[in-house]
Amino acid sequence: xxxxxxxxxxxxxxxxxxxxxxxxxxxxxxxxxxxxxxxxxxxxxxxxxxxxxxxxxxxxxxxxxxxxxxxxxxxxxxxxxxxxxxxxxxxxxxxxxxxx
Amino acid sequence: xxxxxxxxxxxxxxxxxxxxxxxxxxxxxxxxxxxxxxxxxxxxxxxxxxxxxxxxxxxxxxxxxxxxxxxxxxxxxxxxxxxxxxxxxxxxxxxxxxxxxxxxxxxxxxxxxxxxxxxxxxxxxxxxxxxxxxxxxxxxxxxxxxxxxxxxxxxxxxxxxxxxxxxxxxxxxxxxxxxxxxxxxxxxxxxxxxxxxxxxxxxxxxxxxxxxxxxxxxxxxxxxxxxxxxxxxxxxxxxxxxxxxxxxxxxxxxxxxxxxxxxxxxxxxxxxxxxxxxxxxxxxxxxxxxxxxxxxxxxxxxxxxxxxxxxxxxxxxxxxxxxxxxxxxxxxxxxxxxxxxx
Numbered sequence: 001x002x003x004x005x006x007x008x009x010x011x012x013x014x015x016x017x018x019x020x021x022x023x024x025x026x027x028x029x030x031x032x033x034x035x036x037x038x039x040x041x042x043x044x045x046x047x048x049x050x051x052x053x054x055x056x057x058x059x060x061x062x063x064x065x066x067x068x069x070x071x072x073x074x075x076x077x078x079x080x081x082x083x084x085x086x087x088x089x090x091x092x093x094x095x096x097x098x099x100x
Numbered sequence: 101x102x103x104x105x106x107x108x109x110x111x112x113x114x115x116x117x118x119x120x121x122x123x124x125x126x127x128x129x130x131x132x133x134x135x136x137x138x139x140x141x142x143x144x145x146x147x148x149x150x151x152x153x154x155x156x157x158x159x160x161x162x163x164x165x166x167x168x169x170x171x172x173x174x175x176x177x178x179x180x181x182x183x184x185x186x187x188x189x190x191x192x193x194x195x196x197x198x199x200x201x202x203x204x205x206x207x208x209x210x211x212x213x214x215x216x217x218x219x220x221x222x223x224x225x226x227x228x229x230x231x232x233x234x235x236x237x238x239x240x241x242x243x244x245x246x247x248x249x250x251x252x253x254x255x256x257x258x259x260x261x262x263x264x265x266x267x268x269x270x271x272x273x274x275x276x277x278x279x280x281x282x283x284x285x286x287x288x289x290x291x292x293x294x295x296x297x298x299x300x301x302x303x304x305x306x307x308x309x310x311x312x313x314x315x316x317x318x319x320x321x322x323x324x325x326x327x328x329x330x331x332x333x334x335x336x337x338x339x340x341x342x343x344x345x346x347x348x349x350x351x352x353x354x355x356x357x358x359x360x361x362x363x364x365x366x367x368x369x370x371x372x373x374x375x376x377x378x379x380x381x382x383x384x385x386x387x388x389x390x391x392x393x394x395x396x397x398x399x400x401x402x403x404x405x406x407x408x409x410x411x412x413x414x415x416x417x418x419x420x421x422x423x424x425x426x427x428x429x430x431x432x433x434x435x436x437x438x439x440x441x442x
Binding site for chain 2: 025026029030031057060061064065068069071072075076082083084086087088090091092094095096098099
């Protein structure tokens, strides 16, 4: 039987998957990371995971997009000021992200 | 970080590299390009290819560090090392692209275009402030009941400014707090004053404009006010910058051109019209200054009165001809283009 989850709950679940997947990808690299590992960490079945993401590649792309969104919003959250100070702050955050 | 995984796997899985590029650098660059375009429009940055400039700014901030980090060569750079690297990179960038004028030398950019109406009571000051290029002050008579500060200041800066003005200028403030009201305009943080005031050469009516209204202020209101404004708009208002601020104020005060009502009311109105049609954008290049016909229509003055006002403004060095519309020396030619003399 197909149970339809409320949208908010589905979004939360999706966030949780992205967060766990990020950890696993970081630990194991893309090639070695498997959907099974991620599903196991989530405490759910592989089938459930595939309900959200059809493949490892799709999941990884979603992780990338969500990470980019988060980082970009942080990087660009700079109060209005002169060009030099704006760029210094922007570059500072960008460089730290790239060095991490 | 995730970009390291992408570096490692992109050869085998090109779609990963592409996804990161689309979501990361490409969108980030687009945001920076938008910022730089605006900075160029506002004269804060030299005209150049904004895409390339954005790329160079980011690459310069990583110069010499990124590959070593990526390949794990040497120790992880400290915060100080990263900061020093970025400062060097941004200095290089600014040397090539920058037009920012560091405080306090931007005072040299404060042209003789302040117009002070000292005669009416209650006294209302309507100020328009343009970063870097000039500070313009339009004082207009009206009957506002309260002091209103609208600006894209952070709340802290606005509160410092408000208190300073209250303490310096408005003795009656203590007795009458209702005189004083602050609005922090909800304006996008990336916008500068000029883009708020003028959009495509037109007064930007759907934004709150920088307005300082003073009721029953003293005759010398403008002097400390200018100083405070300059200090507040040029950087953080600090004790150690006060002597510099005073020098700027003295210099600016010497350059003030004073227009008085009622005798200069038409001139003030004409000047206001010029402001409205976006004359200030001329300094930033790209747009032709308005014609006399446009100005006349915008002022709503009878032609003869407007011409008298125009001659007065020209004689005092407030306005100048940008381009003759027809025969030279014919001030009345409707095709003449006028601008504020800087």
